[in-house]
Amino acid sequence: MKQSTVLKILGGVTVAAIGGAFAYSRATRPPMINAKVPEPAKPVEIERYLGKWYELARHENRFEKGLDAVTAEYATGPGGKIQITNGGSQGGPKGERSFVEGKAIIVDDETNAKLKVSFFGPFYTGDYWVLDHADDYSWSIVGEPGGRYLWVLAREAHPANAEAIMKRVEELGYDRWALRVTRHA
Template sequence: MKQSTAITIATGVAAAAIGSIFLYSRATRPPVINPEVPEPARPVELARYLGKWFEIARHENRFQKGLDAVTAEYALDEDGRIRIVNSGSQSGQQGASSSVEGRAIVADETTNAKLRVSFFGPLYTGDYWVLDHGDEYDWSIVGEPSGRYLWVLSREARPAPAMAETLLKRVEALGYDRWALRITRQG
């Protein structure tokens, strides 16, 4: 076999593999729960946003399927990027735990409310929008522009029921179907 034929075959195989990954990724995305995602409601002070958050609810997705006791920790690296460590357990606190580390950069320096996040290296980045947050950074609602993903976060593992209800009402006010969210069980 000639070298140019081998290169053509290898290129075709690589293109088919990349195409298959792309199609799988698109086929396993969750449905849209907000076709008109709003812009973030207010700027974010990154220093106040950093730290540990507990997931209160989310729109279920393949990379978190079945996880409970979910937390997200944000820290500023020396290079200005934000380090993110997401953790959770299958079947609550007692199940097998998993974690993934990612990096983010600020995509909108005017508000700091839009980030570009990667958990899989530089080949894939996703949008991370802080759609709204509490005045004291005690809660946060995070989404992205496709309307397929949404997370409701709190500084407390189990906020008071009135606070949880207020957050779900805010989710609705932002145009999301609150009934499409999965409530996260925290230990």
């Protein structure tokens, strides 16, 4: 077989593989739950945002499918990056726990409310917008501009003001009933 024929075949396979990966990623994205994602409501003081958060609810997605007792820990990393450790339990709050590590960079220096996050190396980054947070950083609502992902976080697994936080989710234009409540022990 001629080299040019082999290259054409390989090129076609590569295009098909990339096209297939793109189609898979598009097909596995959650449906849009907010067509008009708001800009972040207020600036974020990164030092106050760091630390441990408990996920109260989320729009279910393929990379967290079935997880409970979900936590996210943010810490200062090298080069001004933010180190992220997410954990969750499969099969209920007391199930086997797994962790994934990632990093984030701030992309909006004016507010610190927009970040790019990567858990899978440099090939995939996602938008992470702190849409709103309590003045005392006791809760946070995180989304992205496509309106497909949303996380509701708090410093406690069972905050007394959970209903008020969920009302804020609705005020931001999200269907709170489309969210999966995260169970904690």
